[in-house]
Amino acid sequence: MSVIDLRSDTVTRPGPAMRRVMAEAEVGDDVFRDDPTVDRLEAMVAEMLGKEGALFVASGTQSNLCALLTHCGRADEYIVGQQAHTYLYEGGGGAALGGIQPQPINLEEDGTLDLEKVEGLIKPDDYHYARTRLLCLENTTNGRVLPAGYPEEARALVDRRGLSLHLDGARLFNAAVKSGRSGAELAAPFDSVSICLSKGLGGPVGSVLAGKAGFIKAARRWRKVLGGGMRQAGLLAAAGIYVLENHIERLAEDHAHALRLAEGLAAIGGCEVDPGAVQTNMVYVGLPADRLDALIEHLAGQGILVYKGNPMRFVTHLDISSEDIDRTVAAMGAGLE
Ligand SMILES: *Cc1c(COP(=O)(O)O)cnc(C)c1O
Numbered sequence: 001m002s003v004i005d006l007r008s009d010t011v012t013r014p015g016p017a018m019r020r021v022m023a024e025a026e027v028g029d030d031v032f033r034d035d036p037t038v039d040r041l042e043a044m045v046a047e048m049l050g051k052e053g054a055l056f057v058a059s060g061t062q063s064n065l066c067a068l069l070t071h072c073g074r075a076d077e078y079i080v081g082q083q084a085h086t087y088l089y090e091g092g093g094g095a096a097l098g099g100i101q102p103q104p105i106n107l108e109e110d111g112t113l114d115l116e117k118v119e120g121l122i123k124p125d126d127y128h129y130a131r132t133r134l135l136c137l138e139n140t141t142n143g144r145v146l147p148a149g150y151p152e153e154a155r156a157l158v159d160r161r162g163l164s165l166h167l168d169g170a171r172l173f174n175a176a177v178k179s180g181r182s183g184a185e186l187a188a189p190f191d192s193v194s195i196c197l198s199k200g201l202g203g204p205v206g207s208v209l210a211g212k213a214g215f216i217k218a219a220r221r222w223r224k225v226l227g228g229g230m231r232q233a234g235l236l237a238a239a240g241i242y243v244l245e246n247h248i249e250r251l252a253e254d255h256a257h258a259l260r261l262a263e264g265l266a267a268i269g270g271c272e273v274d275p276g277a278v279q280t281n282m283v284y285v286g287l288p289a290d291r292l293d294a295l296i297e298h299l300a301g302q303g304i305l306v307y308k309g310n311p312m313r314f315v316t317h318l319d320i321s322s323e324d325i326d327r328t329v330a331a332m333g334a335g336l337e
Helices: 017-024 038-047 062-073 093-098 115-121 150-162 172-179 183-187 215-226 234-246 251-266 289-301 322-335
Strands: 053-059 076-081 103-106 132-137 164-169 190-195 207-210 284-285 313-314
Touching: 017 093, 017 183, 038 053, 038 207, 038 234, 053 183, 053 215, 053 234, 062 076, 062 093, 062 164, 062 190, 093 103, 103 115, 115 150, 115 207, 132 150, 150 164, 164 172, 164 183, 172 183, 172 190, 172 251, 207 215, 251 284, 251 313, 251 322, 289 322, 313 322
Parallel strands: 076 103, 076 132, 132 164, 164 190
Antiparallel strands: 053 207, 190 207, 284 313
């Protein structure tokens, strides 16, 4: 029985073609700037996102942290979603390593931050306060694409108030495929953008941070400070190039699978799910609390892995087929009978 792993889109494993380009990659010492494959990946991402430069980093966490440390100094502040990955799931790195104060604010239903509330939280120029330097957004956020026009409104606000604007675009290409807009269009309003190669794109390791040339130069220094200077990293960058060339358009399949899953589950008593709310590769399903543990055990018995949570998050990806979706719907139905 094959395992169906719906816990995250990080669980994909490199196939033979990807492993081949990794094995054959031309490499050098990237700390000496001698790795042509890393250079090629960085140039490729800079171009795709319409930025002057890019930096290959070990993870999305390291990418966002490099961005925070580059935009903000000690006792500076950044405004960020209370439920945003950068604030909630990155170990407080900005505070621990940069002395940067977060100002979290609740996300609205659509994944945006209310810009009036954001503006009200920008601190006055007075030594009682931290200096507000940066606004940080996420796209997609909980599988939802930021509404068209919203990043441009955020840009207008930060320009008016002298802040910078960072995007945690771990799943930016899911947003691009869903909205029919290019990565560069979605990245345009932002000073810096982080993308993950190891989420839906299906790469094994790594993220890329993009921005202006001077920003990337400073971020490269921070990456070294963080212990992220990697030597023959072209082995990993080759996989990154491979997924950017081969796995962007196919994200539409993951989105279709997520919708199929939501529609299947919506017909099952006990599953609370709105297929209309599914935009990309995530489905959130409310379940009867008293049956959660038994359901997870039942699914595990069928070779289906899910995170314990209510609503439960299901994530589709490269290694999930439409048969896997049908098997999951059937197992959920049996588990909730
Ligand atoms: C996964 C993720 C990150 C961090 O990436 P890692 O490579 O796991 O460190 C950042 N932001 C978002 C929205 C993510 O989903």
